[in-house]
Amino acid sequence: MGAEVRLLALLLTVLGGYLDLIVSTTTASARVERSVPPIHGASNNDWGHLQGVVRLRRLFCRTRFHLQINADGKVNGTRDDTAPNALLEMKAVDAGIVIIKGVKSGLYLAMNKRGKVYGSKKLRDNCKWYEIIEDNNFNTYSSVQHPKKRHRKGKEVKWFLSIAKNGRPRRGKKTKNTQRSAHFLPRHKSGRSRRRRDGMSRAQKRGKKQKN
Numbered sequence: 001m002g003a004e005v006r007l008l009a010l011l012l013t014v015l016g017g018y019l020d021l022i023v024s025t026t027t028a029s030a031r032v033e034r035s036v037p038p039i040h041g042a043s044n045n046d047w048g049h050l051q052g053v054v055r056l057r058r059l060f061c062r063t064r065f066h067l068q069i070n071a072d073g074k075v076n077g078t079r080d081d082t083a084p085n086a087l088l089e090m091k092a093v094d095a096g097i098v099i100i101k102g103v104k105s106g107l108y109l110a111m112n113k114r115g116k117v118y119g120s121k122k123l124r125d126n127c128k129w130y131e132i133i134e135d136n137n138f139n140t141y142s143s144v145q146h147p148k149k150r151h152r153k154g155k156e157v158k159w160f161l162s163i164a165k166n167g168r169p170r171r172g173k174k175t176k177n178t179q180r181s182a183h184f185l186p187r188h189k190s191g192r193s194r195r196r197r198d199g200m201s202r203a204q205k206r207g208k209k210q211k212n
């Protein structure tokens with residue numbers, strides 16, 4: 001992607017965040033935005049006024065599924081962009097940390113210690129997710145609680161939310177932030193994404209022959 005397109009995409013993201021959250025002032029630079037991106041438009045030290053803000057969204061994966069939390073606690077992907085189980089409440093609970101609740105099922109998106117993604121009745125620490133805007137402008141969501149061992153051979157280990165091309169979440173240890181299956185765009189309730197519409201349609205086309 002060209003530097004200008006990138007900058008434009010980032011600007012749109014930031015603007016979208018402002019409108020979205022009705023935040024009028026922030027001085028977050030692009031760098032802060034990327035490294036500590038609690039919610040679009042908030043920097044680390046001014047996120048407080050965003051705490052508790054609920055966004056009604058669908059999480060569209062780059063594998064062309066919408067994440068859904070079913071009533072039985074099973075989490076998987078659906079191609080139907082109006083699926084009731086795919087409507088989610090996303091709420092900031094700390095800087096860069098969100099909880100995600102299925103509107104219909106009332107269940108919280110959680111990851112257990114084995115890296116399995118499921119819908120939890122109770123709101124526990126394993127329902128917290130780091131929300132990061134990656135350099136490609138997609139969001140990734142990694143479990144705050146798991147794995148417990150955060151380092152392996154000196155490297156940081158994170159387990160990501162993902163929907164593989166078979167429509168099922170991958171086990172945490174099989175995930176990486178570079179996989180398409182771990183890339184998401186939060187879309188508005190209506191199903192349209194505010195962010196990178198052009199990029200998204202390209203991704204959708206590519207989705208047909210992609211590997212994860």
Ligand SMILES: *[C@@H]1O[C@H](CO)[C@@H](O)[C@H](O)[C@H]1NC(C)=O
Pocket residue numbers: 070071072074075076077078166167
């Ligand atoms: C997702 O899970 C539900 C059951 O919870 C099932 O009815 C549905 O067919 C599954 N969808 C996919 C794409 O696997």
